[in-house]
Amino acid sequence: MRIETKTEKFDEPLHLESGRILESFELVYETYGELNEDKSNVIVICHALAGSHHAAGRYANEAKPGWWDKFIGDGKVIDTTKYFVICSNNIGSTFGSTNPLSIDPSTGKEYRFKFPILTISDVVRAQMKLYDRLGIEKAVAVIGGSMGGMQALCYSIEQPDFTDTVIAMATTAYTRPWAIAINKIAIESIRHDPAFKDGFYDPDDLQAQGLPGLAIGRMAGLIAYLSPELFNSKFGREYARTDGLYELFGRFEVERYLEYNSYSFPKVFDPLSYLYICKTMNIFDAGRNKDKLEDSFDKVKCNLHLISFKDDMLFFPEEMEEIRDIMIKLGKQDQITYKMVDSQSGHDSFLVEVEKFEDHVRDILKGK
Amino acid sequence: MRIETKTEKFDEPLHLESGRILESFELVYETYGELNEDKSNVIVICHALAGSHHAAGRYANEAKPGWWDKFIGDGKVIDTTKYFVICSNNIGSTFGSTNPLSIDPSTGKEYRFKFPILTISDVVRAQMKLYDRLGIEKAVAVIGGSMGGMQALCYSIEQPDFTDTVIAMATTAYTRPWAIAINKIAIESIRHDPAFKDGFYDPDDLQAQGLPGLAIGRMAGLIAYLSPELFNSKFGREYARTDGLYELFGRFEVERYLEYNSYSFPKVFDPLSYLYICKTMNIFDAGRNKDKLEDSFDKVKCNLHLISFKDDMLFFPEEMEEIRDIMIKLGKQDQITYKMVDSQSGHDSFLVEVEKFEDHVRDILKGK
Numbered sequence: 122m123r124i125e126t127k128t129e130k131f132d133e134p135l136h137l138e139s140g141r142i143l144e145s146f147e148l149v150y151e152t153y154g155e156l157n158e159d160k161s162n163v164i165v166i167c168h169a170l171a172g173s174h175h176a177a178g179r180y181a182n183e184a185k186p187g188w189w190d191k192f193i194g195d196g197k198v199i200d201t202t203k204y205f206v207i208c209s210n211n212i213g214s215t216f217g218s219t220n221p222l223s224i225d226p227s228t229g230k231e232y233r234f235k236f237p238i239l240t241i242s243d244v245v246r247a248q249m250k251l252y253d254r255l256g257i258e259k260a261v262a263v264i265g266g267s268m269g270g271m272q273a274l275c276y277s278i279e280q281p282d283f284t285d286t287v288i289a290m291a292t293t294a295y296t297r298p299w300a301i302a303i304n305k306i307a308i309e310s311i312r313h314d315p316a317f318k319d320g321f322y323d324p325d326d327l328q329a330q331g332l333p334g335l336a337i338g339r340m341a342g343l344i345a346y347l348s349p350e351l352f353n354s355k356f357g358r359e360y361a362r363t364d365g366l367y368e369l370f371g372r373f374e375v376e377r378y379l380e381y382n383s384y385s386f387p388k389v390f391d392p393l394s395y396l397y398i399c400k401t402m403n404i405f406d407a408g409r410n411k412d413k414l415e416d417s418f419d420k421v422k423c424n425l426h427l428i429s430f431k432d433d434m435l436f437f438p439e440e441m442e443e444i445r446d447i448m449i450k451l452g453k454q455d456q457i458t459y460k461m462v463d464s465q466s467g468h469d470s471f472l473v474e475v476e477k478f479e480d481h482v483r484d485i486l487k488g489k
Numbered sequence: 490m491r492i493e494t495k496t497e498k499f500d501e502p503l504h505l506e507s508g509r510i511l512e513s514f515e516l517v518y519e520t521y522g523e524l525n526e527d528k529s530n531v532i533v534i535c536h537a538l539a540g541s542h543h544a545a546g547r548y549a550n551e552a553k554p555g556w557w558d559k560f561i562g563d564g565k566v567i568d569t570t571k572y573f574v575i576c577s578n579n580i581g582s583t584f585g586s587t588n589p590l591s592i593d594p595s596t597g598k599e600y601r602f603k604f605p606i607l608t609i610s611d612v613v614r615a616q617m618k619l620y621d622r623l624g625i626e627k628a629v630a631v632i633g634g635s636m637g638g639m640q641a642l643c644y645s646i647e648q649p650d651f652t653d654t655v656i657a658m659a660t661t662a663y664t665r666p667w668a669i670a671i672n673k674i675a676i677e678s679i680r681h682d683p684a685f686k687d688g689f690y691d692p693d694d695l696q697a698q699g700l701p702g703l704a705i706g707r708m709a710g711l712i713a714y715l716s717p718e719l720f721n722s723k724f725g726r727e728y729a730r731t732d733g734l735y736e737l738f739g740r741f742e743v744e745r746y747l748e749y750n751s752y753s754f755p756k757v758f759d760p761l762s763y764l765y766i767c768k769t770m771n772i773f774d775a776g777r778n779k780d781k782l783e784d785s786f787d788k789v790k791c792n793l794h795l796i797s798f799k800d801d802m803l804f805f806p807e808e809m810e811e812i813r814d815i816m817i818k819l820g821k822q823d824q825i826t827y828k829m830v831d832s833q834s835g836h837d838s839f840l841v842e843v844e845k846f847e848d849h850v851r852d853i854l855k856g857k
Binding site for chain 2: 234305310342353368369375400
């Protein structure tokens, strides 16, 4: 599989939904496979909150491959011998695309809190400019999970001529207060961490020393991304062998897992970026106003394929069933499929239980 | 209803499950109603993590009555014209019974981290010493929810001659990793708050200035105590009128709710006490070892009445169903009842949806 990582700079304004304008911006993106002559074999992959453009393959010295490597590759469901796959790092994200630590051209300094609030719609329109630059007019499919699924839904509504096939997984048409509440833990714990310095931290300090506030926010996320059943089967009541049961800070194995996976996070993820992305997710509403969801989904021309996960504790299956029901109510029953996967890894199932939905996706892509 | 608040001091050692000894301890407790002549009209109420001995009634200048005031009072289900109700503040808790900020008689200084880890069993044995002092040999019933339900289960197993009726609500026979993970957010956010000063804070400072770390831990609890459905119906996607949608720290109503109810918490609750109580809950295991749950419930002589709540996101109904199944397997089907309440307030339903189970409890208590 051929992997390329590139950066495109756009010296043209991106008009944001908030009314603000990004005068210029950069997108980092990866591609897998080869673009065919008539540029008709493109599949777009959209990433989630903590994801990046590095969706598949493994670079030298990398401990783990890209986040959807089970799904994308030569001979895999998203077959890179056939398709040219593009995954961009979302604007606002920490992995190289324009984000709160980028230089604001109007001041010559980092944006920090002057960075504008982005919506999912803005993120998608930035990606559209990339396809335009690459001369790509249509994609075979747009696929994403979680916040990537929000983008996928947004493509189906707002870019109705771009693709005939959208696959949205583990996501929602509008972020509900339960998910907003979980993000709130991160927002508050980042804000109150003195090392955050009210947003004027030195990023090098954080990479060296960590940032407990962001780690704790990540911890809340990790809990919501898994499920009670998975925790039971993975950890049970195992206690850390090194720790005393009657030590105040003695730990169960589940606590060690959470520590291990959250305290390392601030070394790779910027806290301002995390705050901005939480905001983008929180304000996502495909209907802009809940009463108008039907108006939004009425614009869908593509076939929309929804995949939910039974034990998803962040975006519950009912949230995707609502979209299915709206599509049917709109008379678009031939354009909608819905599958609930009998998952055991909660929200993260879209990443780790690929084997449970890959045949379904293969069927969707058949002949395309 | 006659309310009395008293303190009893015990100058006798409490041998703890950890092997440590509390040389002396105090219990603050409230009573409602009148003890009858043969001391046969006692009902024991056990409180939850953030609860106190103030279960019912309202003092002058109090904005809200005690935490189970819907349930306990003259003519209410726990009828204080008939019963003499006792609710003790658990040892370890912040509301007056011996806790980490009490004076360690061996040093003349506050215990702080020298306070011993307590188990639910220790908490219950401390209460038994109070009944002994009051000359109460038996209770009509022992009733509790959440951590109070853990105590109720512990009474049924370890104090089999104390009561014929135990009602345990919204609880579990052993704390599972999901609940431990939620407590972990509090543990980490308290530890990392500089105002916590590694446990050597001045309590007066915290009451004046708050402690974001404890507030954030409380926030994680508040989310788990409610339910996604309740959040939907209570908050929907309402946005704070004072805040801008495109302000980074602009808030949805659910965020305002969480701020309001968590930032006030450190003014009334001590962080060391919170850490110790989380530990007590985390290590609760009625079987001491999961494989031995049957051995524990085999000791139950009373009638054990379990009440779970359909949308409880902290201790799921399956956890109480496991106890019912064990009792049936042990041939104790005549000693067990189980009711799942069709609740809409999640874990907190045992506090706020009393009307949904009060008839059931009235039936249980009939003629007693």
